[in-house]
Amino acid sequence: MKFLVSRYNPDSDAAPYMQEFEVEVPRGMMLRDALLDIKRQDESFSFRHSCGEGVCGSDGVNVNGTNKLACITPVSELKEPIEVRPFPGRPIIRDLVVDMTQFYQQYKAVKPWVVRNDPMPEQEILQSPQERDKLDGLYECILCGCCSTSCPSFWWNPEKFHGPQALLTAWRFLADTRDQATDERLDALEGPYKLFRCHTIMNCVEVCPKGLNPTKAIGHIKALMLKNSV
Amino acid sequence: MSRKASGLKAWAIQRLTAIYVGLFALYLLLVLLFAAPADYADWKAWVGGPVVSVAMLLFVVSVLMHAWIGVRDVLIDYVHPIAIRAALLGVIALALVAMGLWAAQALILVRLT
Ligand code: SF4
Ligand code: SF4
Ligand code: FES
Numbered sequence: 001m002k003f004l005v006s007r008y009n010p011d012s013d014a015a016p017y018m019q020e021f022e023v024e025v026p027r028g029m030m031l032r033d034a035l036l037d038i039k040r041q042d043e044s045f046s047f048r049h050s051c052g053e054g055v056c057g058s059d060g061v062n063v064n065g066t067n068k069l070a071c072i073t074p075v076s077e078l079k080e081p082i083e084v085r086p087f088p089g090r091p092i093i094r095d096l097v098v099d100m101t102q103f104y105q106q107y108k109a110v111k112p113w114v115v116r117n118d119p120m121p122e123q124e125i126l127q128s129p130q131e132r133d134k135l136d137g138l139y140e141c142i143l144c145g146c147c148s149t150s151c152p153s154f155w156w157n158p159e160k161f162h163g164p165q166a167l168l169t170a171w172r173f174l175a176d177t178r179d180q181a182t183d184e185r186l187d188a189l190e191g192p193y194k195l196f197r198c199h200t201i202m203n204c205v206e207v208c209p210k211g212l213n214p215t216k217a218i219g220h221i222k223a224l225m226l227k228n229s230v
Numbered sequence: 231m232s233r234k235a236s237g238l239k240a241w242a243i244q245r246l247t248a249i250y251v252g253l254f255a256l257y258l259l260l261v262l263l264f265a266a267p268a269d270y271a272d273w274k275a276w277v278g279g280p281v282v283s284v285a286m287l288l289f290v291v292s293v294l295m296h297a298w299i300g301v302r303d304v305l306i307d308y309v310h311p312i313a314i315r316a317a318l319l320g321v322i323a324l325a326l327v328a329m330g331l332w333a334a335q336a337l338i339l340v341r342l343t
Pocket of ligand 3: 050051057058060069
């Protein structure tokens with residue numbers, strides 16, 4: 001099958017360009033295997049990957065216009081020629097490898113840990129099964145970045161808008177009954193940028209390889225904010 | 231709108247005004263379709279009524295506030311140089327206020343004359 005992959009070496013190229021490769025595709029081949037085959041043909045070709053089973057979140061790429069994890073994307077599902085580009089909107093380090101620093105900064109900014117003001121108990125802080133259920137659809141995020149790098153609001157304001165990933169995480173801790181920083185978390189999200197740049201475009205929902213729904217989480221945050229302010 | 235209105239409040243106002251604008255537009259459409267004023271005097275009497283004129287004014291104000299929040303969102307998204315953005319916001323704010331005053335004046339004149 002015909003592949004067009006984006007190449008860019010900042011030391012020698014003025015701009016990224018597409019290079020053509022032919023890859024023989026056996027049944028059940030995932031896109032990551034095809035990229036590895038291309039690397040065998042040209043060892044200077046660079047991309048990130050690790051686990052090979054949709055768990056580590058390191059091989060997110062833009063395939064035929066959509067962000068996907070290469071390792072769980074069957075080549076047979078893709079239209080030929082298969083165009084593979086780095087995540088849109090991110091500075092390119094080399095070929096498909098991008099700089100995700102801002103994405104991690106936004107994650108860090110929402111304090112992704114349980115905050116306790118009470119003294120820590122001797123044992124675990126128990127939750128009922130119902131309380132635990134509230135974290136389903138939130139804790140599974142693998143920080144692959146498919147969502148935030150497909151979000152137009154994140155393209156325009158990546159240094160100020162948290163983006164869907166970090167907002168999903170913000171809700172994950174707001175929804176956690178063990179967390180005691182609800183007011184602080186909500187106050188930190190006020191203002192036109194961090195949360196309210198989201199215009200419910202829902203690109204994030206469409207691409208999440210884990211089937212998570214950041215838009216819904218963002219809606220929950222807005223509703224809680226509204227409830228706590230009237 | 232104060233600076234405090236920047237996040238949650240702007241978002242809530244945008245939604246509330248959308249609901250009111252939608253409902254009032256539907257009402258306007260129904261009136262024009264089924265009970266359209268026959269002539270100018272008729273129209274004056276309708277629009278000059280206390281309920282309709284207040285509702286109409288609220289409608290105009292809602293449209294303008296909704297427009298302000300929407301345009302502001304677009305400018306925050308796309309226009310990053312702060313001086314250009316401030317200038318554009320200023321011009322648009324002036325235009326919206328002028329439209330509001332003009333509509334208010336028309337509604338008041340209809341009631342007085
Ligand atoms: S719903 Fe919000 S966060 Fe998700 S892609 Fe759209 S603007 Fe971005
Ligand atoms: S929400 Fe989904 S798309 Fe976004 S980083 Fe997490 S796993 Fe990836
Ligand atoms: S290689 Fe780990 S998610 Fe694809």
